[in-house]
Structure formats: structure tokens, C-alpha cells
Amino acid sequence: MAGLSSLAAAEDTATRRVLVTGLSTYWGGRLAQALESFEHIDAIIGVDSEAPTRELERTEYVKVSNQHSLLERIVRAAEIDTVIDTRLVVNSLMAAPRLAHENNVIGTMNILAACTGSDSPVRKFVFKSSTHYYGAEQDDPAFFTEEMGRPHPPHTGLERDILEAEQAVGEFAQRNPHVTTTILRCANVLGPDVDTAFTRMLRLPMVPMVLGFDPRLQFVHEYDVVHALEHAAFRVAPGVYNVAADGVLALSEVIDLVGKMPLPVLPPWGTGLATGSLRRLGFRIPVEVVNQLRFGRGVDNRLFKATGFDYGYTTRETVIKLSEHLRLAPVMRGTEHEYTYEREVEEFLRWSPNVRREHPGERGGVADDSDPMGI
Amino acid sequence: MRRLVADEQRTSLAGPVVPAERAGEEGSEEQLPERRPAEIMRDLLPAIEHERRLNDWGRSERVEGFMDRTLIEFFYRYWFRTEVEGIDNVPSESGALVVSNHAGALPPDAAMIAKAIREEHPNPRPLYLTVEHFFKGYPGFSMLIPKVGGVAAHPANVHRLLYDERQLVLVFPEGRKGTEKLYRDRYRLRRFGRGGFVEAAMRAEAQIVPTCVVGAEESAPIFGHVDVLRKLTGLIYFPITPTFPWLGPFGMLGYLPAKFKIRFLEPIDTVELGGAEAAEDKALVQTLAQEIRAQIQENLHEMLAMRKSVWLG
Numbered sequence: 001m002a003g004l005s006s007l008a009a010a011e012d013t014a015t016r017r018v019l020v021t022g023l024s025t026y027w028g029g030r031l032a033q034a035l036e037s038f039e040h041i042d043a044i045i046g047v048d049s050e051a052p053t054r055e056l057e058r059t060e061y062v063k064v065s066n067q068h069s070l071l072e073r074i075v076r077a078a079e080i081d082t083v084i085d086t087r088l089v090v091n092s093l094m095a096a097p098r099l100a101h102e103n104n105v106i107g108t109m110n111i112l113a114a115c116t117g118s119d120s121p122v123r124k125f126v127f128k129s130s131t132h133y134y135g136a137e138q139d140d141p142a143f144f145t146e147e148m149g150r151p152h153p154p155h156t157g158l159e160r161d162i163l164e165a166e167q168a169v170g171e172f173a174q175r176n177p178h179v180t181t182t183i184l185r186c187a188n189v190l191g192p193d194v195d196t197a198f199t200r201m202l203r204l205p206m207v208p209m210v211l212g213f214d215p216r217l218q219f220v221h222e223y224d225v226v227h228a229l230e231h232a233a234f235r236v237a238p239g240v241y242n243v244a245a246d247g248v249l250a251l252s253e254v255i256d257l258v259g260k261m262p263l264p265v266l267p268p269w270g271t272g273l274a275t276g277s278l279r280r281l282g283f284r285i286p287v288e289v290v291n292q293l294r295f296g297r298g299v300d301n302r303l304f305k306a307t308g309f310d311y312g313y314t315t316r317e318t319v320i321k322l323s324e325h326l327r328l329a330p331v332m333r334g335t336e337h338e339y340t341y342e343r344e345v346e347e348f349l350r351w352s353p354n355v356r357r358e359h360p361g362e363r364g365g366v367a368d369d370s371d372p373m374g375i
Numbered sequence: 376m377r378r379l380v381a382d383e384q385r386t387s388l389a390g391p392v393v394p395a396e397r398a399g400e401e402g403s404e405e406q407l408p409e410r411r412p413a414e415i416m417r418d419l420l421p422a423i424e425h426e427r428r429l430n431d432w433g434r435s436e437r438v439e440g441f442m443d444r445t446l447i448e449f450f451y452r453y454w455f456r457t458e459v460e461g462i463d464n465v466p467s468e469s470g471a472l473v474v475s476n477h478a479g480a481l482p483p484d485a486a487m488i489a490k491a492i493r494e495e496h497p498n499p500r501p502l503y504l505t506v507e508h509f510f511k512g513y514p515g516f517s518m519l520i521p522k523v524g525g526v527a528a529h530p531a532n533v534h535r536l537l538y539d540e541r542q543l544v545l546v547f548p549e550g551r552k553g554t555e556k557l558y559r560d561r562y563r564l565r566r567f568g569r570g571g572f573v574e575a576a577m578r579a580e581a582q583i584v585p586t587c588v589v590g591a592e593e594s595a596p597i598f599g600h601v602d603v604l605r606k607l608t609g610l611i612y613f614p615i616t617p618t619f620p621w622l623g624p625f626g627m628l629g630y631l632p633a634k635f636k637i638r639f640l641e642p643i644d645t646v647e648l649g650g651a652e653a654a655e656d657k658a659l660v661q662t663l664a665q666e667i668r669a670q671i672q673e674n675l676h677e678m679l680a681m682r683k684s685v686w687l688g
Contacts, residue, residue, distance in 0.1 A: 301421075
């Protein structure tokens, strides 16, 4: 292992002014919060068409939809050097198909257009993608590596959109060799705060399975995804990387760890119809996950580890963490405080001379010249 | 594996994380992500979690151990009275590809070869069995087969097992053509695919161990196929054997007590033949596949000539 550290991707100290897209999404908010703690980051600008859902200290929110001319003006005006695109919709239940397509394909194209141009200040582009890129099929390999594609064309609109978005980012990377472009394909995420198809399934008293199948599944903890985005921002690691925790678990193993009962109610034939009737009962499984419940999916996560990234949790630990949270949830209900974005309040806190700030330069005002990071 | 303690404190929400031992190291020149040297990529393989009952391939120690102690033990020791030759030809370390002939309606040969290595080898190692993708899509099989060491016959799977994890992998190059052949064609090796197994072994620089199994043909002979029922059940074939379908699905396990003999032949070193670079050489791959096939066929004939009785050996 000694040789590893020297092989890891080089530190990128030039990341100072960051644009985070999809600020109102879970990932945008979490990433902005994380970036705020790095004092050498001078500016964090978040764009989205909706207001932020997490409390932010010094991130500036700009309400803008996917218009590339406006985005480009923001990028240039703020001299953004790093764009982190966390906006991709990876769960078909989160947005209507039309909206998802608009966001994933058209939105990505617009963001990329805003970063293009020889005089563009952008020198790093980080794109959060999903392992839905690989799909889940009968003739899949047990571990997808980054250079593999999916063996068959996608069945669902969402998977098609993800492919198209990644293709657009790939073309951008080819045409702009001076921009370090990193694509992170994240496995299914679990965690106490994030809302994904699998956290919803594991919250149920009994977890539905397809009769006669015990798929292999790989997860990643929400913290590790945020760290991975950070890692990509602070390292020179161009290319495509799978982000998934160590270890591939069988669904039965996952259900056992969470302490739930397996409920093999989905028939092996006509699974689509059955999920339709489940939907009528109020429980919805996204179409892109149905195949995963049958064939599962594992990815090779070593390439990203080779850039010097350490996962905080294995897949097993991720599931255990979630189950601890689920057990605690009934006790903790109502104690977390809800955050609502109020434009006037946020602006007052950031810009009013009457706000006493413990750390000068941290929130708005005149930036302090001292550099605690010593970079 | 070096892994940080799983702890929320690690999140940057609590403070910036700069991996101290790596900060300030000279910048690496390479701009494109490359597969790092093999040893380092091997070190990066997920560590084994001992609390788990399954490994990353879905293999279950519990299910396998149970089968091994009951059904397989019975068949290996008492029903087939398996005899093993040349067990030392199976390497005790590093990846190796065991290549064997294949027969029987529900082929017993894989389980017997795995059991032979477990019982006779000085360093008993798990054997991974490559199976058709079909099994991953068929309810029931899909659950059971990975639990006992079955892995879909995808080149990437074989490569990872041989090269990265340095495991033993069993492959039947005849595939389905071997098991569906009728009793009258017994011990006639079918075509060895397109030599994909040789290519996989060369790419992984793993040894190839040709293996002959005598007895499987007689233990589960197939007299015919019912095409209509094959289509109805969605199986890869629907055979007529002495016990199937007459005794229902478990008729598949109604093996006749033929005497089993397994012979492991001298391993072939693919590194000497050019290793990973030579894997691209289609002619070499084909020739080698042919040679291995001929070698197994020859040894099968020899073993059959020496066999006095199908049942007593």
C-alpha cells in the first residue's frame, strides 16, 4: 500500500471559485455546506430554479433556470473556475419524465454551453452521474468497470437521458482538453437524510422481492458521495469513475441487516404489471430499479480509490448505518428543525453591516487576506 | 486495507479534511486515468468482511457448506465413489482455469470436481464455476447458483476471478452443447466454443488445467428432448432421462451410480506462450483451444479403454 499515496491524483489547489448546480437538490445543498467549511474556497455560487432546502452560510443562491446565456454570464461575472454539476435526476419518481428529460439532457447541454469558449474561466467540470448508466441485465458482468458500456440499449427514459447526458459531457471533455472533466457514477445511495428508491423500500415493514431472485446490490453512503464530489473538486482526476462502497450484498442480506422481512411478492414473469398494481396500493418502485431487483448490479470501485479516495463506509456498514437510523426514527420524530429559505433573511445575514460576524471575511463583507490553509 | 474509521466526524461539515500524508506530494504527470499496476489494483480490492456470510460474488459459505456436508458428500463418496488422479496439477496458489468435459442432464461433474479439490488437494481452495447467463434470468436458479459458487460466464468475470482475485475457475468450453448431447454421443467432445476460455486465461496470465471426467455421461444419460416442453418451461433444454420428468423436478437429481474418475492433466503455462499480449493472436488462441480439446479427448479414450465396468470402474 505504500506506493499508493504517490500514485494518487495530484492535489488541485487552484479550486477557489465554485459553481454548484442544483442547489435545491439534496446533493447540491450538502455539497455547498461541505464546501463552506473550506476556507480557501473564496466563492460558492449555487444556481437552481428552486430555493435552497438546506441552511447555507455563505453560499450565494442565484435563481436561474437552465438558460445557458444567463448561466454563462454568471460563470464569467463570478470568474468561476470549477463547476460541480449535481443536478442529474436519477430516480424516475422524483420528476415527471418530461421534466427529467428537460433537466438531464437539455439542462446538461446548457450548463456545458455555459462553460465552453476559449476565454471561459472554467478549468474544472465535475459531473455527478449514476450507475444506472450500466443498467441491469441478465448478461451483465458481475462488476462493471468504467470503460464498459451497457450490453443492451436502455428500456427507460431515465436511463436514456443519463446516457445522453454523459455523452454530452464526454464530448465536452474531448473538445475542451484544458478543462479537467470528471464524471462520477454513483451507485444507489443510502443514508439517513437522502431519499432514494432503496431508502424508501427499506423503510417498509416488509421489503418486496422478485420471487426466485436474490440480486446482488451495491450501495454508497450519502457522506461518501459528498466526499467524492469534494475529492473530485480538490484533485486533478480527469475521467470517469465509479463511486460505490466496498462490498456487494445480496438483497436478502440487506433485508436481514435492516431487520426486516423479505416479501417475495413480485412475480418473476410480468413484474411490470405487478409493480403497477403495487403502485395503486401506494407503493412505487421506479422502473429503472425493477430490473435491479431481478438482476442486481455490482461495479468495480478501485479506479476512484486509486486516485487517493477513501470510503468511510463499506456497503455493509452503509446498510447498518441506515438501519440504526430507521430504528431511531420513531424516537427522534419531530426533533429535527425544518429549514425554509427566506430571501430577505438570507440577504440580511449575508450583507447587513449590523450582523456581527465572529470570523471577518467568512460571510460577505470585505474578504480577509489571511489564508488559514496556507495555500 | 487502510480505511478510515467510519465516523461522521470525518465529514467536512466538521472541518476540512486534507489527507496529510498525501498533501504536497509531487504532482503526477499522467492526465488520463489508467489501470494502475496490477499489484496496486489488487490491493484496492474490497477487504473481506468476516461478519458476512456471503462474498461479493454472492457465494454463501453456509449454503455451500450445507450442500457439501450432505448431498455432495453422499454423491462423491458413496454414490459415485469418485477417484481422483493428478490432483497436484491444480496449482495451490495463483489463478488457474480448470477446463473440463461436460455431461449429464443436470451435470454432476462441476460439483464433483469442486469436491475433489476440497477433499484431495493439499491447499483446498474454492472453485468458481462459470455458468450460462441463462441461469441468472431464471427464477430459483438465479438465487441458488451464485450461493454455491456459480458465476456468469462473462469474460470480465473470469478475468477478475483469475487475474485480480487469483482464484480457481472451472469452465466447460462445450457449454450447453455438452450437456444436451444424447447418450449415444457420450464422450465425444463438442466444439470448444470460440476459444474464449483460452483468451481469458492468457489475458489473466493464468495457468490452464485440462481435466477429464469419466462417469458423468452414464450417471445422467439423456435419451431425447421434448421441444414443446422446453418452450413452455423456458428452460435451455427439456431432457428425457431415466428419472426425469417421470419423478418431477427432483428427477433431475436421480443419478445412476456410475463410477466417477477425475483426472487433472499437466497445467499449461500461458505466460510462456506470450501471456496477455498473445491473447490478441486469434490463430494462437484457436490452436491452443484445439490442442486442449484433443488432449482431453485422448485422455478420455485412454480412461475409457481401461475401464472394466461402468458401475464398478
